[in-house]
Amino acid sequence: MPAGFSGLDFYYILPELVLTGGALLVLLLSVIVPRRDSVLLGITLATLAATAAALSSFVGVDATASRGLLAIDGFAIFFKVIALLSAALTVLMSAPYLRVEGVRAGEYYFLILCATLGMMFMASGLDLITLFIGLETMAIAFYVLAGFLKSNPRSNEAAVKYFLLGAFSLGILLYGMSLLYGATGTTKLEGIAAALSGQDVGVVLVLAVVLVGAGMGFKIAAVPFHMWAPDVYEGAPTPVTAFLSVGSKAASFAMLLRIFFEGLPALAAEWKMLFWVLAVVTMTVGNIAALTQSNLKRMLAYSSIAHAGYLLIGVVVGTARGVEAMLVYLGVYLFMQLGAFAIVTVMRRSDVIGDELKDLNGLSKRSPIAAFAMLFFMLSLGGIPPTAGFMGKMWLFGAAVDGGAIWLAVLAVANSAVSLYYYLRVVVFMWVNEDEPAGSPITIGPAMAVTLGVALLGTIILGVYPQALFEYAEAAARTLGGVSPSVALQ
Numbered sequence: 001m002p003a004g005f006s007g008l009d010f011y012y013i014l015p016e017l018v019l020t021g022g023a024l025l026v027l028l029l030s031v032i033v034p035r036r037d038s039v040l041l042g043i044t045l046a047t048l049a050a051t052a053a054a055l056s057s058f059v060g061v062d063a064t065a066s067r068g069l070l071a072i073d074g075f076a077i078f079f080k081v082i083a084l085l086s087a088a089l090t091v092l093m094s095a096p097y098l099r100v101e102g103v104r105a106g107e108y109y110f111l112i113l114c115a116t117l118g119m120m121f122m123a124s125g126l127d128l129i130t131l132f133i134g135l136e137t138m139a140i141a142f143y144v145l146a147g148f149l150k151s152n153p154r155s156n157e158a159a160v161k162y163f164l165l166g167a168f169s170l171g172i173l174l175y176g177m178s179l180l181y182g183a184t185g186t187t188k189l190e191g192i193a194a195a196l197s198g199q200d201v202g203v204v205l206v207l208a209v210v211l212v213g214a215g216m217g218f219k220i221a222a223v224p225f226h227m228w229a230p231d232v233y234e235g236a237p238t239p240v241t242a243f244l245s246v247g248s249k250a251a252s253f254a255m256l257l258r259i260f261f262e263g264l265p266a267l268a269a270e271w272k273m274l275f276w277v278l279a280v281v282t283m284t285v286g287n288i289a290a291l292t293q294s295n296l297k298r299m300l301a302y303s304s305i306a307h308a309g310y311l312l313i314g315v316v317v318g319t320a321r322g323v324e325a326m327l328v329y330l331g332v333y334l335f336m337q338l339g340a341f342a343i344v345t346v347m348r349r350s351d352v353i354g355d356e357l358k359d360l361n362g363l364s365k366r367s368p369i370a371a372f373a374m375l376f377f378m379l380s381l382g383g384i385p386p387t388a389g390f391m392g393k394m395w396l397f398g399a400a401v402d403g404g405a406i407w408l409a410v411l412a413v414a415n416s417a418v419s420l421y422y423y424l425r426v427v428v429f430m431w432v433n434e435d436e437p438a439g440s441p442i443t444i445g446p447a448m449a450v451t452l453g454v455a456l457l458g459t460i461i462l463g464v465y466p467q468a469l470f471e472y473a474e475a476a477a478r479t480l481g482g483v484s485p486s487v488a489l490q
Helices: 007-012 014-032 037-056 074-101 105-124 128-146 153-184 189-196 203-219 229-235 238-263 265-290 296-317 320-347 368-382 388-402 406-431 446-464 467-477
Strands: 063-065 070-072
Touching (some): 007 063, 014 105, 037 074, 074 238, 105 128, 153 229, 296 320, 368 388, 388 446
């Protein structure tokens, strides 16, 4: 056993070990039984279920593992649950999609599990190096997944753009981390916070904050670091796009919160101003750009950018209520965003790409179930009661008002009103336009039915009874270090 590590350290990373073992098993079986996609699907889902079961044993635990490199707390568990649930729904919606595209499932499921593993380390990391390893594990898997449709030029373009811009942003992030290490002499977040306490803020530290913020801005697709998102979302396989817009975004926000709240509370005045500007610009540009899109995946890409702006409100507020509201919003965002992309996946048939708005013409007649589900997801993304999206936005914007960021809340409400235009455009195409496009009939298989059912139920239930999510998010938020209990960080 490595020096300084005990059996307890390995016990604390049991979920990650289970996930790693399952991923390796899927990769091995993809070689032994390459054409048994149903077997590979079952093992992948079983791996995610076993990981969730292992994770459940740590509910209520507040500890550190691996010599202080990893946190085992409610905050980490919350984001790990989001990662596992989004991965499971992505795998389910991928099964029919992979059959239509005619690609092998083994390597695909392996990469999904690897990306999930990276997300889990990003949620637990208490050290810049640990966070970096988790980030790169996730990013490398997504680089390959974005270009998984090798015969599709758009998929190839998406992978190249994502890789090149991702490498550039990584360099910026690492430069910022190196400045923090140079200024404090440690990579542990706790040590960085202690070293900066009472220290004068100089040019080096301000530059470090800007560079780390820029690097993380790329991962959450915040403006002006968003330029990769529309092309990657459009070109990548649709289930990958769904996973990227939910799982990757949630894990990146977890990492962002860890770094800035636990490592840089002494510089709160500087990074709070930075994220205030990013929040306003991101939600505004995302919503305005989405107004003119004719491609459904590009529209949802710009919508995802706008939602990143909403989520940054919680960072700006800097209170336990603000972080709690962020977690609530991420919880509801998971269901409504994955549900919307599941409908886009349903539209893909052997003779139809199905990602243009015009492909939705007459959907209410061709597939009433899909049209009803998409209607509900669009209303939820727009924040219309009694959907989950309304509760998430109300909680998030209310936290901004409570934290003194009243103008930020006003701008967020205005942006949310603007977003209704392009969300309702989707409804018009489905329910009003009658010129039905040519193509084979739309079918919803068992795996897709489960995906849509879970997403729809989550969107409905959390809109009517969100109390359980509120309580869970509150408990998770209070385990994050550096959070002000009631007042905004100054």
